[in-house]
Amino acid sequence: MTYIEKKIKEFKGFCGILVKDLKKNEIIYSYNENKFFTPASVTKLFTTFAVFEIFKKEYIFSTKFYFTNGDLIVKGCGDPTIDLKTFDMILNKIKERSGKVFFDTLVIDDSLFNNNEFFGYGWMYNDEENPYIKPFNIKDFVPENNYYAELLELLKPLFIKHRFPIECINSGNVEEKETPFYIHKSAEIDKITEIMMKNSDNYIAEMFFRMLSVKKYGKGEIEKSIEVLKEELYKNLGLEYEEDYVITDGAGLSRYNLISPLTAVKVFEYMLEKYGDRFLNILAYTKSYGTLENRFNFDVWGKTGTLTGVSGLTGLLITKKGRKFIFSLFENNYVYEKTYGKIFENDIINYLYNTF
Known part of the structure; x- marks a missing residue:
């Protein structure tokens, strides 16, 4: 039994993991990678995707x-x-x-x-x-x-x-x-998006979500914003609503949202490949302010998620040997403190860093 398998067995809840080597384009580890999870604020990764695709970075309100x-x-x-x-x-x-x-x-x-x-x-x-x-x-x-x-x-x-x-x-x-x-x-929309992602700001995220349908239809309505997001995810990544994900808000507060580790990794990789440093700079980072500040003593960029009984982390890790891993971890249906899921994530990320 590997270290990760041991941690999964010990975890008293439902979890999913996908770790991919960015350079080699190979899967390092996967578990329940196709299963749906409540993503909490990892949903903001998808909100950012839509904002980057639809609005020019110089856009101002x-x-x-x-x-x-x-x-x-x-x-x-x-x-x-x-x-x-x-x-x-x-x-x-x-x-x-x-x-x-x-x-x-x-x-x-x-x-x-x-x-x-x-x-x-x-x-x-x-x-x-x-x-x-x-x-x-x-x-x-x-x-x-x-x-x-x-x-x-x-x-x-x-x-x-x-x-x-x-x-x-x-x-x-x-x-x-x-x-x-x-x-x-x-300020320009990239700066506002940075605040949203680093601080996991629900108000900014949901306002952005409503603006998706304003941009296309002239009025902010939830159903139409869902449609805009669906169109962009299908057009750019071939992702199908209800087959690959369900998203009904921009903040990640919705209990209707469902995302798999595989879908989260696909979106993260797309954003990294297309937008590079522009994308990385708006993410929470272990050596900067935000929800990942000082959480690890090595380089991790990503988006966290937390609700009662829900935790998640999707991001980029640079290992001790310099390998770049895109990863997604979700934990649902546990009855302990919110930190319970974070401890599980930390154990897995620390193991990946030190082992590879």
Whole structure:
């Protein structure tokens, strides 16, 4: 019995492994490599694939602000990076340009997404980590009941700080033919993707997922985003929905998602071959910030995944002898602490590093 076989036998759950030598194009080890697993945030690897394929790396989000009939109107564009600090800066810019223009209502045009889909398919309803998805939102803000009233309470200190007498936030629409008063531009999409992958940011990932259908159809809807991802995976890798994978969100919070180690390795290898350092640089890495920082004392790039009873890691390992392995490990259906799956992964990765 090999070391890996021993670890598999000891593991009290369901696991799958695929390890491939990149240069020799040969399988080093496989176990349940064709079986489906709940992937958790390893799903973000697929989100990144779609973003890289559909958007130019220079793409930026442009959030437009208008003055109309005494209202300040914001046209949501799906920018996932607007937090309280950023919105504070936006209000300061508006204050500099507005002079004595008076407005007492903030109107949010959130027509870019389907407004009935503020959570994702297959998300646990009582999960406190679920982000709230709208084309304009303050990052990490999740209302309990009334979105607009609670958003007003969140933003009121900023309105007071900048002396804006805003007492109401509601929804509305703005005609695109109108000239915006101010446009807030995000960082380029590669930088945002790096934050998403290194920190496993669920809000960014799900906003990206909705933007897939905006890019192709003009409106963010979950079913259409699923279709866009399906089309891209089939066109570029020949992967079939339900035969090779099931993905219904971008963050990996969905319990509907199913991915095999084989499919994960195929997507990772495709991304590495096509995008090279551009892809590697946005991944978590053992010698940089993110979910793999200091986890190993050797070079590993990858994407982690964690939910209750679920763990996963797909990535690139450089062994002690300099061999490059692409690998995917998934662990499901265990009842111990979340670290239980990570310990199993660490044992396998350390063994591969030292043995090869």
